[in-house]
Amino acid sequence: MQLTTTQYQAIGKGGPFAVVSVPKPTPGHNEVSIRMEAVALNPLDWKKLYFGAMVESWPTVLGIDGAGIVEAVGEGITRYKTGDEVFSLFGHETKAASFQEVAVVPEHYVAKKPGNISFEEAASLPICYCTAGSAIYYGLQIPLPFLPDGTTSGPQPKSILVLGGSSGVGASAIQILRLALPSATILTTSSSKHHVYLESLGATQAFDQKSPSLIEDIKSATPEGKGVEMILDAVASSASQKDIFDTLSADGPKEYSEVFTGTPTLVPDGVKRHVVYGRKLFETPGGQNVMTALADLVRKGDYKIPIQVKNVGSGFEAIGPGLEELKAGVSATKLVVTI
Known part of the structure; x- marks a missing residue:
């Protein structure tokens, strides 16, 4: 069984990035472990990188949107199982961020990926x-x-x-x-x-x-x-x-x-x-259903991919240049990377 996983770590404010091997995280109670297939890039990612916004310490892992395949589930999880294709909002702390091979997030951040969209399209949805x-x-x-x-x-x-x-x-x-x-x-x-x-x-x-x-x-x-x-x-x-x-x-x-x-x-x-x-x-009444409601809307065709999805490359090394492109300015376009 694989005991390590790969993170794309921002070493310090302003960079650089480094691909680092770390112990693979284990999902806790009501948590889901996801092996990433695609991630989306957001303004918050480059603001964290260049301004240190919301970053408690360096090195850190960025990324708040992504999609992938369930690797493992923690105690109490009944909605998902290993092998499910999912998309998710990701967290600010290192193990829950999306710019890595395997991430762990709370169950209510996750939803099954609708079959009518790709991993890249699914990754573009959550935070917006x-x-x-x-x-x-x-x-x-x-x-x-x-x-x-x-x-x-x-x-x-x-x-x-x-x-x-x-x-x-x-x-x-x-x-x-x-x-x-x-x-x-x-x-x-x-x-x-x-x-x-x-x-x-x-x-x-x-x-x-x-x-x-x-x-x-x-x-x-x-x-x-x-x-x-x-x-x-x-x-x-x-x-x-x-x-x-x-x-x-x-x-x-x-x-x-x-x-x-x-x-x-x-x-x-x-x-x-x-x-x-x-x-x-997620704090609203019914907040535990926020992501599954989105998946249902997309599946039924009641919610479209909001803006154009542009794939800027494959692999972790495409993330850094992608963030530079995003920082320089894009119009009506969501940048994504295939992992």
Whole structure:
């Protein structure tokens, strides 16, 4: 039996990376051990690497998204067995991070991979879906009707604006909002080349984020032209576009849900600001079902891969250059690596 496993360790702040052999972790109670087949790269990964964000000590292992095959299960696990194809959100601590050969995560982070998507596509899903769901449920208090045992009562706004619709979180939020609010006016901003696609995901209308008439155009598209009731900001757009709050209806609830990015933002008086993180979604009523609900939606075709998936290479050595590409900037694209 193999007693060691391989980690792609960041040796220190700013790098370099090293491929290191370590003892193979054993799953504990209600934990699942996953042999990685594919990982996705996220902005949090390069922010950890270059700024040390959320890193307690070096060396460390990064990676918060991935998919693979169940290697072993701990005591209390009945939902999964060795050999199952799964995808998962991964953790911040070394044994639970995804940039390694075998990782161990809590059972509720895991779901069986739908047969209609690849390991690479599955790896691209978890954190964007969880962050969008958290922004909707915690930031705007809108219930998620597809979540078993979840809250069923809450606000039902008639209009909402998603800033950064072509980001992974933004495109996820559009789909979740359409499931939660079938008849609402869901507006979004992005580059014009993404408009048709975002409308196919469920947006009522998409607007050019750089248009000089953006504020007026958004308000004109809302019921009675009064403006939107709520804003979900997936990419800290308000930091550079401070007049975006003028799209809010003067007599509406003025709710603003902001995905935490580390970018400082200022919110006008009278606007209710809620800063959200992806993992908080597991704390909702029904939170233990967050990932399995996602798998069901994908399996049924009710939730699409939010943005283009680009494979930047195979093997651990492709991760470092992939993070450099991500840091330099990509548009409407999720970078993944086949392990």
